[in-house]
Amino acid sequence: MQYSTPILTVHGLTKHYGGVRALSDAGFELAQGEHAAIVGDNGAGKSTFVRLITGAEMPSCGEITLDGGPVSFRSPLDAREQGIETVYQTLALAEDLDVPANIFLGRELTYNNWGPFSVLKSRAMREQSVDMLQTTGVKIQDMSESLRGMSGGQRQCVAIARAAGFAKKLIILDEPTAALGVQETARVETIIKGLKERGVPLIIISHNLRQVFDLVDRIWVFRQGRIIGSRLTKETNPEEIVAFITGAKEMSSVSEATTC
Ligand SMILES: Nc1ncnc2c1ncn2[C@@H]1O[C@H](COP(=O)(O)OP(=O)(O)OP(=O)(O)O)[C@@H](O)[C@H]1O
Ligand SMILES: [Mg+2]
Numbered sequence: 001m002q003y004s005t006p007i008l009t010v011h012g013l014t015k016h017y018g019g020v021r022a023l024s025d026a027g028f029e030l031a032q033g034e035h036a037a038i039v040g041d042n043g044a045g046k047s048t049f050v051r052l053i054t055g056a057e058m059p060s061c062g063e064i065t066l067d068g069g070p071v072s073f074r075s076p077l078d079a080r081e082q083g084i085e086t087v088y089q090t091l092a093l094a095e096d097l098d099v100p101a102n103i104f105l106g107r108e109l110t111y112n113n114w115g116p117f118s119v120l121k122s123r124a125m126r127e128q129s130v131d132m133l134q135t136t137g138v139k140i141q142d143m144s145e146s147l148r149g150m151s152g153g154q155r156q157c158v159a160i161a162r163a164a165g166f167a168k169k170l171i172i173l174d175e176p177t178a179a180l181g182v183q184e185t186a187r188v189e190t191i192i193k194g195l196k197e198r199g200v201p202l203i204i205i206s207h208n209l210r211q212v213f214d215l216v217d218r219i220w221v222f223r224q225g226r227i228i229g230s231r232l233t234k235e236t237n238p239e240e241i242v243a244f245i246t247g248a249k250e251m252s253s254v255s256e257a258t259t260c
Helices: 046-053 076-081 099-103 122-134 152-166 182-198 209-215 238-246
Strands: 008-017 020-030 035-039 061-066 069-071 084-087 170-174 202-205 218-223 226-232
Touching: 008 046, 020 046, 035 046, 035 182, 035 209, 046 061, 046 170, 046 202, 076 084, 084 152, 099 122, 099 152, 122 152, 152 170, 152 182, 182 202, 182 209, 202 209, 209 238, 218 238, 226 238
Parallel strands: 020 226, 035 202, 035 218, 084 170, 170 202
Antiparallel strands: 008 020, 008 061, 061 069, 218 226
16 A cells, blocks of 8 residues: 555645735645544644645645646536545535535536536436435435525535545545534544545544544644644554644654745
């Protein structure tokens, strides 16, 4: 495994918002089949990193390689078409559409492929949506109701079911269980373990260190807009990770040169 091409490699990734440096010179790597966590305090740059590698925002500079080739996604849909599924911290769902329409947003099943003349396979999408949602254990009474009337946790489950169902190369979850109850959290953790068994690489952002230590192979620490390094989960402990997050302890990793 350690000799295979990483699924994702990031070099010198940087994002400025005017004078604010949300992320500087980020270097990151994810092996095939690896599950990694990103941890760090509020405002450390975690969500920025996710938005940059999935085309939700353009980097100021830096390089991203997916499965051995350079990529520069123009939009999250572009990234999805190339096998990256993302659940953003601020959910990218359409409030006015129902659950099946949200799950198949941008990749609707049709009877033919003649653009505006295509006919939607509504029943097939509905049935597949029910199956996908069952894995999260979330109960949604009426699948034809728009998302507007659903709770934050229910919406989160729709987004996670969609991502887990379609992920081919990589799945990224930005604080997927922050809004969930105990049972839904356990279900989501089971889904993540299932993705590990299927060999789907995963990045999870979480403030829950119990969850992180339970789920992933490697932990990456972000601090004040920088990736300060990573540790294999089996070679560290929660106390050490907290010390890295707060800056009480430094990692002996080489920081990348400033590129912009
Ligand atoms: N659109 C924006 N315009 C200006 N500054 C931004 C923007 N988005 C993020 N930032 C700033 O970039 C920094 C990193 O934000 P980011 O959302 O990546 O943090 P985070 O690590 O995901 O935090 P949290 O744990 O709270 O979700 C913060 O200082 C934030 O204020
Ligand atoms: Mg965030």
